[in-house]
Amino acid sequence: MNLVHAALSPLVGALVLAVLWLAIAAASLVPAGNAAFARRFAFPLGALAGVGLAALGLQAVWLPAQTLTLPLGLPDLPFHLRTDPLAGFFLMLLGSVSAGISVYAAGYFRAEPSGRLALISLQYHVFLASMAFVLLADDAYLFMVAWETMALSSYFLVITDHKQPTIRSAGFLYLLIAHLGAIAILLCFGVLHSGRGDYSFDALRAVQLQPAWATVAFLLAFFGFGAKAGMLPLHAWLPEAHPAAPSPVSALMSGIMIKTAIYGMVRLIFDLIGGMSGNVRWEWGMVVLVVGAATTLFGVLYALMQHDLKRLLAYHSVENIGIILLGLGMAMVFIGFGHPAAGALGLIAGLYHTLNHAVFKGLLFLGAGSILHSTGLRNLNDMGGLIHGMPKTAFYFLIGALAISALPPLNGFVSEWLTFQTALQATILQNGIVRSVVPLFAATLALAGALTAMCFVKVYGIAFLGKPREPAHRSPLPHAGDAGDMERYGMAWLAAGCFVLGLFPSSFLLILNHVCISLTRHGLSDQALSGSGWLWLVPTAPEQASYSPIIFLVMIVAVTLLAFLLVRRFYHGRVRFADPWDCGYPEQTSRMQDTADAFGQPIRHVFGPLYRMDRRLPGPGEAQPKYFLKIEDRHWYWLYLPVARAAEFISSKVALLQQGRISIYLLYSFITLIALLVFVR
């Protein structure tokens, strides 16, 4: 009886499914040379496991924490596993989003050669399983093992096309920054451990740190996980690695993997360091807010300058991580000042945006993958008119684009709305300066939201609308077919997620409220909870703010339909087709349409100093005019290159020690021994 009960528990179930992913990974290698196995069996089964994991995660949110100790790992260091509402929420995210991506992958990799597909399937499922173990881990040891497995498996996925040198260097950059982050996390665990007890999270939670050491731990955790999340200024790997990877892998990395960093941040800051948030300080929140605001603006401004679709989406991931950080930062400020209800709202807004971003960014990367698959193009400037050849992909991509632009009634709007509502609570803060600074972050968010809309008008208008920019014989676009069935099912799943998360926000608000209570002991105010039904979303009190996406949707559909029917009823429906208005100049070609670079030009003009720009305009007399523009990330020049040069300088000096002769090394040992004898005694 107990055994049956245990088997049904979310923890055991999640463990079984994670091991199932590992088994699929191992099985991918066995029937070597059989790509059909991966396509027909491995990826669909992985998707099913994802759905199961999502269901178990949802169950875990409502149950008290469960723990399990596995006799694996090192002697005296068994693996501790645990599910609690926070882990449950992230397992739900991992399971549901990965299900869509796995279904898509089954279709996407159809033309892949067998040997390579077996390897991709192996790494892909190891990657999924390692993310599940990151979420399930309840001690620092297992956490770091899973974290590193995740980094390595995703590294190998990034360099799938390792024959191209740019992809190898992108992978190296990713691995480097991932490890810088991992070192910071490891040090953070060390500070938390402070030489006592063991490394289980329970023990770490019980340690009372000095305020100064707690701040050190916070900074290590924030920047360590920030490196994985793509936070400024550690974001440089993201726009390199995401475009390099195959599209389903980009979707996994951008949709889910960077969210595990958010999980780690919340787990450490609110739970382990914060000690049920009793020790969370508002100054930490200000750090998070400032970094989050910078990340948000930087991400979207650089996204606007990109013409490579996947790079553009990667910069938007940077931006959305910033938005999530804004929510978390506000939560920390409010909790630090002793306003747990407003803090809970900020935490909920941040976590809601985490889930939303996973869904719509996954969808957008899959859409970009379908374009790449059927046209071979990633450069927006070569696209145009795809809506005619790929109407279904165009439809799903439109949903993703509207969702990320935070337009009601889709999901992106809900979490940004909640973040705004959190900022509007600033009046209750005691500190006058903080009180007037917090709304400025709402202004940042408003600016970023409008810029995102501009960016996705650019993407959609240039890729899907208009006409192909190259003549028919030079462009693959006229022959582009729509995405295959499996690809479409994957996108449809995530597009449906955009609607569900957008239309039923109060159900997710209740889930997140429960997560929040388990994490900080406090949730939203009673007024908010009694005011929120399935129809209404009420973050604080009904008279303060409310939003009902369903009524909103019904109203907008009703009035639009009414307008349509009235026009149909009272007027004739005669339509003629003609050539577009050419302004009296008949020599127009489709090359005269706006390009991606041109669309971003006004922004380049307004925000000029933020970019490092290399531009060459053709002279008036040139016979073959050529326009050249290169926009580079300023961070390369003030941060990365100096650090790289310093590292090379130091290692060249250290290399002097290496003489290659055994007598020299013996001399080193001898000097060390003498020194130890003198100083240590």
Next chain:
Amino acid sequence: MSHVPAVAFQILQSVFVVLAAPLLVGWVNQCRAWLQNRSAPSILLPYWTLAKLFHKDVVIARGASPLFRATPYILFGCMWLAAGIVPVLATGLPFAPAADIIALVGVFALARVFSALAAMDIGTSFGGLGARREMLIGFLAEPAMLMTLFTAAFISGSTQLTTIVDTLGHRQFALHPSLAFAAVAFLMVLLAENARIPIDNPTTHLELTMVHEAMILEYSARHLALIEWAVAIKLFAYMTIGIALFVPWGIAEGGDWHALPLAVGALVAKLALAGAGLALIETLLAKLRLFLAPEFLSTAFLLGVLGMLTHFLVRG
């Protein structure tokens, strides 16, 4: 307050706004003609224009996608929805809690995104040009609008437009310096968002200087009529948002039929003044160069932010 009269009020108000919106455009045009020493067209001219357009045959450019044909209806629907949320005649509207000020800005953003996408659909150079310029104006106007609304939200402690109007309308007459900043910012946003001088010229016939007009170059007949009507409703909605925020006196409670005549009278008087003021601004100012538009709007944005900070400073 029972629900039936409130719903009746809601429907009445929405229909009223949709029907009255072209009249406001006619009034503004009339005032402008007077100010410019021209003989004015009839105030009803916008209605005749709409009727004429509805009766014409639609000409659609070859290669248009379904998005192009759906957009006029979506625009009209968005603006109609906005007209239902803004407390024009009465507060306490039953649908108003479904969308607060942030969602209202979201509706306008939705309309903007669709009109920009439709402009890029045909693949002409002017369409893309207009879409790019419209989004350039929008990316600053939208946050400026939000900041203005947030100032009012901080004063009244609510983001519900009807609650804000209730609070501001029934307060003791008190000077809110923050609202003064917000009012200037709002005026600038209103001019920009409704494609008015100094940002855009609604009467221009020169394609190279167009913003809004460049986006709708390809539309004709009933599609164009719906867009023109939606533009009129948008102007009406913006003006009534301004009235509701800064001079809300005289507005009726939802369901209070006795207050309705007064509310209508007050609204007509205020709109007549606002329309004349808009015509005056458009007569006095010249259109700005396109790259001065971001400066104009960032001023509006900063004024909005300043208004918000002033609120905290004065209170704090």
